[in-house]
Amino acid sequence: MERIYKIVLDSIIEGIIIVDKDARVQYINKNAQKLLNLPSDIIGKKVDEVVKNTRLHIVVQTGIPEIDQVQHTENAVIITSRIPIKDENGKIIGVVAVFRDITSIRKLAEEITNLKEIEAQLKAIIDSTNDAISVADENGIVRLVNKAYTKITGYSPEDVIGKPATVDIAEGESIHMLIAKLRQPIYNARLKVGPAKKEVIVNATPLFVKGKFKGSVAVVHDVSEILKLTNELEEVKRLIRHMRAQYTFDDIIGDSKLIQIAKEQAKKVAQTPATVLLRGESGTGKELFAHAIHNASPRRNKPFVSVNCAAIPESILESELFGYEEGSFTGALHGGKKGLVEEADGGTLFLDEVGKLPLSLQPKLLRFIETKEYVPVGGRNVKKVDVRIIAATNMELEKMVRNGDFLPDLYFRLNVFPIYLPSLKDRKEDIPKLAIHIVKKLNQQYGRMVEGISPAVIKYIVSRDWPGNVRELENFLGRVMINMGPEERYIELKHLPEDSGLKVEKKDEEFTDIGEKSLKDLVEEYEKRIILTALKQTGGDKVQAAKMLDISIRTLYYKMERYGIDG
Known part of the structure; x- marks a missing residue:
């Protein structure tokens, strides 16, 4: 029976260690020796003296099973189940530990002749799955x-x-x-x-x-x-968005000093393979910068793979990033599956919301960043790829490191070249031009033909802080355009949502006395008012006024002369 017992346990894919009531090793199979890098001459020795980080001696004392516990070894992170073995009187006579790096058993045994003779031990093993x-x-x-x-x-x-x-x-x-x-x-x-x-x-x-x-x-x-x-x-x-980068630095709207600094930093680092950490509030354009950096880099013709670390369930995030081998878990595809890291080989991997990365997965990402090597889930062979990492977060990583929620080494590896993206409240001078750009984009999405924004509305949106930044501004303007009629061409105060908090009477922006004026005269009068407002807001700076109105400086001079506006 002892020979059969040894054959069965050595044929099981998991590693197994059995200790007696004194926590001395009575049996260890081949897979346990290989997984824990142990010699075969440990039989009879105290388990806590020969196996690092073991808890078998504790389970012998407490009699409490420990199921699916994470244990770190020199070469891997494994899942361990420690199950007491009791006699017919309920007395603990030993403990069996089952080590596995996947959550399912692929094969129980190849050489089983009489299962009843070893049922007590074998049942403890198979009940752990x-x-x-x-x-x-x-x-x-x-x-x-x-x-x-x-x-x-x-x-x-x-x-x-x-x-x-x-x-x-x-x-x-x-x-x-x-x-x-x-x-x-x-x-x-x-x-x-x-x-x-x-x-x-x-x-x-x-x-x-x-x-x-x-x-x-x-x-x-x-x-x-x-x-x-x-x-x-x-x-x-x-x-998951797996795509080629769509945007360039020309798509980043703004002339303020802060956004220009961020763009210059991004352009410089784009020419290197350095890891970039984009930091800023939600909606400040971190993904837009990631696209632009990739497109300005030597990797521009290679893959750009974007993954939101907060959007993927933690249970499958590792297999989505690093792929898996066939049979790694229940439902695994025949032949296994390539992960996003391998899909990005030669190009850029954008890790959005990296601050939400589970702590359990951070060591594997850290090792990958350090070595560009990884092992797929359920695999044993190391794979090596050439991937440039761009990460983004709106979280305070330094505080997370202090609280133990983010690995310090991973933080330092990601924070090689940080770029801070300013919020809208810190670059309000960019808001008018951003708003015009957004309206043009929404025209295509909504099938509208909105041509501009009234000075009163521009003044209103510049006065707001926009905690959601560009994303919130775009959502707001989308609601405004939905309120407009198909024939209307300019966004006015009357189109603003009721919950906008605006206290100004909307009728002040309307023409209350058209009289005998023609449509042409009314449009020219309105256009003159817009140009005067733009010049006032820019302090008479014609270059900035032209940029605000999204027209050339030559066109601005022409219209000023036509309407008799002093320069």
């Missing part, structure tokens, strides 16, 4: 099931163990029985199981010992869980 597992012998008789199996099928171990594998089938053919005939693996079989006729997908493989067929092991997946994961992945695809 969320996958439903059933094992049958060479005659198709069920010999072992785990707790997850009971949850999916509704059958307890007493209901099925010792009975033919057809006992839990509501619709379809027993996979265990098929394997007993075919002696071949069967994947993605659709069945209905249990009294509730729950639809499941079954993957099963035959078990051979020295070339002789000894039974089969099946992993059962609830189809509803798979559909949930599929929908989640589809949502991720919608949230």
